[in-house]
Amino acid sequence: MNSMSLLFIGLMLVPYTAFIVWLLKQxxxxxxxxxxxxxxxxxxxxxxxxxxxxxxM
Known part of the structure; x- marks a missing residue:
C-alpha cells in the first residue's frame, strides 16, 4: 500500500467517524x-x- 492510499484512508476516516457519531445522536x-x-x-x-x-501494486 502506498502513502497516497494511506493518506486517503486517513482523510476519509475522520469525517466518517464524525458522521457516524452525528447519526447516533440523531x-x-x-x-x-x-x-x-x-x-x-x-x-x-x-x-x-x-x-x-x-x-x-
Missing part, C-alpha cells in the same frame, strides 16, 4: 441496527479497496 428511537449495517458495509468496502490496491 437517532431518536435508539435503534442502532441501521447504523451497524452502514458501518459494516463501509468497512467491507474499505477492506476490498485495500485488498485490490495491494494486489495491483
Amino acid at each position: 437517532d431518536k428511537r435508539k435503534n442502532t441496527m441501521g447504523i451497524v449495517v452502514l458501518m459494516v458495509a463501509i468497512l467491507a468496502t474499505l477492506l476490498v479497496a485495500i485488498y485490490i490496491d495491494a494486489k495491483y
Whole structure:
C-alpha cells in the first residue's frame, strides 16, 4: 500500500467517524441496527479497496 492510499484512508476516516457519531445522536428511537449495517458495509468496502490496491501494486 502506498502513502497516497494511506493518506486517503486517513482523510476519509475522520469525517466518517464524525458522521457516524452525528447519526447516533440523531437517532431518536435508539435503534442502532441501521447504523451497524452502514458501518459494516463501509468497512467491507474499505477492506476490498485495500485488498485490490495491494494486489495491483
